[in-house]
Amino acid sequence: MAMIQMREALGQAMIEEMERDANVFLMGEEVAQYDGAYKVSKGMLAKFGPKRVWDSPISEGGFAGLGVGAAMAGLRPIIEMMTWNFGIQAFDQIVNHAAKMCYMSAGQFKIPIVFRGPNGAAHMLGAQHSQAYEAMLTNVPGLKVISPSTPYDAKGLLKSAIRDDNPIIFLESEIMYALKGEVPDEEYLIPIGKGDVKRAGKDVTLIAWNKMLHLCMEAAEKLAEMGIDAEVIDPRTLQPLDEELIFESVRKTHRCVVVDESWSFASVAAQIADRVTRSCFDELDAPVERVHCDFVLMPYAEHLEQAVMPSVDKVIQAVKDVMYL
């Protein structure tokens, strides 16, 4: 087991899969000569050369579509969006083309492609650089959506994503790239669609992914000091969602809080809350609570940004609410 950063884990996943399959290539802004805006692709140009690692023009719609075409012709593209705030320029290609191609061609054209990049708020980047897109992207059939929270999960899931024959949305986070975690030296894969219990507990179920998972782990420690034993579930994949794992936990704890950094309306957390309520209706001792970013466009100043984002205190308050404390 080595302790490595999230960015290295993601890089290792891409490198291993590119070594394994000559049809895999990486394209995106700054991914080659600059080693990636966030150094996720560090060393890949040197290792694989310009035929497999491509710096793209700033044409998100264009190179996303190029990836779709390359996939139709037998390649397995990894398309990096410098951030998903720019990826929205490629929504026509991702939603109307990548997601629909297999269905529209009655299964003839599978689209093995990974669209990956950081999602959500980083730190003081303002309204146009802080949006979380999981709600929009999980709504669309044909896409699978993954959002890992640890280097271990990120590597295992990205490898599975690259081997998957469907268009995959892989949501990372700028502020987790430096996050360190243990990663086995031997190869491993993590199946898409399987969640993970990040902390076992019996009093309340916290559900979160990506950055928010860590917020919940912190909250869980604080709750423990208050004598509340929280179970923390990381779905890891949002589409398809590992509902059974979530239901099991809630049937045990009878209480549930979903923490989702994106806006509340028609969000992934709304989906989870509704599914949990319907499936565990009689086991629930309180309505499912949700913690979200406030319904504002992201402000720049640090104290304003912190005020609107989910926080440990907000999570703890939500837990108190579902426990009627």
Add this chain to the structure above:
Amino acid sequence: MAMIQMREALGQAMIEEMERDANVFLMGEEVAQYDGAYKVSKGMLAKFGPKRVWDSPISEGGFAGLGVGAAMAGLRPIIEMMTWNFGIQAFDQIVNHAAKMCYMSAGQFKIPIVFRGPNGAAHMLGAQHSQAYEAMLTNVPGLKVISPSTPYDAKGLLKSAIRDDNPIIFLESEIMYALKGEVPDEEYLIPIGKGDVKRAGKDVTLIAWNKMLHLCMEAAEKLAEMGIDAEVIDPRTLQPLDEELIFESVRKTHRCVVVDESWSFASVAAQIADRVTRSCFDELDAPVERVHCDFVLMPYAEHLEQAVMPSVDKVIQAVKDVMYL
């Protein structure tokens, strides 16, 4: 009161507002010389001339952005998307620019603009021409989202939308343009954010908008024959949502079914179901049920399309489920 088609009601709203305010103009593909792909803008070029009614190039991102700029400089654009399946090409301008401009400029630049056009499935148009976008668009703060079901609501709400100082997403439907309904001869407005009880009842609350509202009215008639008295609520505006009206009804009926033609995951119906559950937890006799389009990209053949779309029978079944029949 005159009986007019939905398309005429929408046309009247635009004409009246353009007569009222010289800063209002209409732009979109085929809206001028062709009188609109679906004849919604019939006669407007003749009436207002080429300075106020503009045929655009097929550049959805471009003319959506042009509208945003025109709004920043004092005009009040109405931008027609021939359908929202193409509107997704303008998501960067709508989500990153129109929705965020007022906030990003600390309130200096309001964006009074209406993006309108048909949304969702029509009839046998296949995967790329049948998507419903309310889930994605209601998720975004800064946007208001309206989706009317009758000529009366459409006219009153479109007039309010044109006078509103925010970017408004106005979702129509190809297959409702010929729908007839009564519209007063004198001017009227319908406030954004106010729902409407389309049918009063006491046994179960059905919530639906746009095409689905009519499906529910039909289901309600059938249910009446079965002795079940359904209340049918049309939110009309999805963002902001008239939650109080919905809660009141559910507190009365203790049962709720939401019918939303878009995909279920992270949908408006998921949002409503969760909000109803949380706010009426103790009054609910059964978990809220949802009826959606199946999680597939739309097939072409008529019987396949009908099989995956919400239907009267599916609504009735959902009602039976919440009534444990």
Add this chain to the structure above:
Amino acid sequence: MVATAPALLKEMYREMLFYRRFEERVNQAYQKGKFAGFCHLHIGQEAVCVGVQQNLRPTDYVISGYRSHTQAIAKGIEAKTVIAELFGKDGGNIRGKGGSMHMFSKEKRFLGGHGIVGGQCPIAAGVGFAIRYQKTDDVIVCYLGDAATNQGQFFEAMNMAATWALPVLYIIENNRYGMGTDIRRTTSIDRLSKRALAFDMDHSEVDGMDLVKVYEHVGKIIPEMRKKPRPYLLEAMTYRYRGHSVSDPATYRTKEEVKSYQDRDPITTLGEWLKANGHSTDEELKSFDKDARAKAQACEDWADESPPALLEMAWKHVYAEDN
């Protein structure tokens, strides 16, 4: 002076003629209410399809928009499965799941059949990218309409294709209208091939109403693209005799304008030439027409016989594993 062998010209004549009769049948079937949805006919533009695709090898790729029945057939998709697709039958090219706008064949390398104007352009660049990646000398033909040249993704695609020397032949079928809008009202240039100037990309124009000109012109371009991979923008000046779709009365055009093109009809023109040069006779051309009609009829009969799309198909193919 025509270089092409008369036998081949005859073959192409018959091919155009079949597409004409086929599309006429499709139109009648729609008018009879045998199917619904959108349906965009290629009538009048046959010379572009035949003249271009006669220059292709089976391993070359074609991608197009929604006006692509004939292009799909020319790439090897069986005509009867195209009409069966329109009828929503199980025998349809994609089993009744797509209708008129979405024809696909992985085996024949026909990559659709797309409904989003301009959407096929970057996809074509991606196929060109794959061709170079795989080191073959195939090419991809990407058709788009005149109005599609106002789409941002067309420019982004040309920029990538030109920068990376991808073997993509972009063919603008300039039929002068995007739906009801004269292309001159939505752009500032006279010749759409000039779009290529923004990327120093090779480009030219060809008379799309003249089969021989199209065939021979493209016959020079494609071998060059195989030798030295690079993109090319070709503007084919053509015209659609019918409305934008079968439901469009096309009142925005004058009878005279339509007639001026029909007077230069690609099928008639070639037929006259074949006769004038002693390669054919009225009788023979009549017999070709009989064959074409019969063949189109046979397609429709086959489609009529085909069972309706299977219900379970509605839930298949959402993901690669649902096959």
Add this chain to the structure above:
Amino acid sequence: MVATAPALLKEMYREMLFYRRFEERVNQAYQKGKFAGFCHLHIGQEAVCVGVQQNLRPTDYVISGYRSHTQAIAKGIEAKTVIAELFGKDGGNIRGKGGSMHMFSKEKRFLGGHGIVGGQCPIAAGVGFAIRYQKTDDVIVCYLGDAATNQGQFFEAMNMAATWALPVLYIIENNRYGMGTDIRRTTSIDRLSKRALAFDMDHSEVDGMDLVKVYEHVGKIIPEMRKKPRPYLLEAMTYRYRGHSVSDPATYRTKEEVKSYQDRDPITTLGEWLKANGHSTDEELKSFDKDARAKAQACEDWADESPPALLEMAWKHVYAEDN
């Protein structure tokens, strides 16, 4: 041969000098950790901003990307509110809500300060549209970077502006790099002004390191645009001395390359000219520098004094009515 009055040249010299000192202070403040987020400096490109905007009237509009501190100030936004914005203070240009990338002033007609590459281009077309709608002879200047010219919406915007003759002056600040990528690696043309050829749009290039050239060249273009509304694409050849943002070491460029531009520094060049032509002296230029530094210092001091952004601002302005 310089037509511009020496007094005005001196004024522009002082303006450029102030922007240089201002941006240097901003950089120091960032290095000291006084603020965070993205911060893109304009150092090296001052001649473009000053040379262009000296030609504008208060009623003209300017819109830009995220490298726009100087352009905002040149349009009339108080420099101290720009630095206060970076510090997240209530005195900030938008009260600490936007940071470095988002400066706005409705009163001064500075329309941002945008973070999405290319996003400002169609918005500028819309302002040009409004100018014609309102029948004034104002113009809008829309700045974009070299790499932004690969964005589809830039092309869609130019097409609309050219088709409808909108008074938009698109200025490409070609500093040769998009982040770490040499523009020659992401497009196929040598001169980005050729993008205009796709729309038969007027275009030209100017040496962006020479204030006089920029000022006098734009001085010919804008009056023409006022007389006869139409768009124009101007490519200004310039260079950024610093990295893409304050956190970019810019190791992708050689010292020699950077020096070759610094040797033609717009401020030094103009200073030398003023002296050589007897319009100024070393002493005077030194005093100008002292003033510029003092003014920049005063801005930072003012920003330091300004109270932090008000918490309630976080929830305001989401909708027009929340004001």
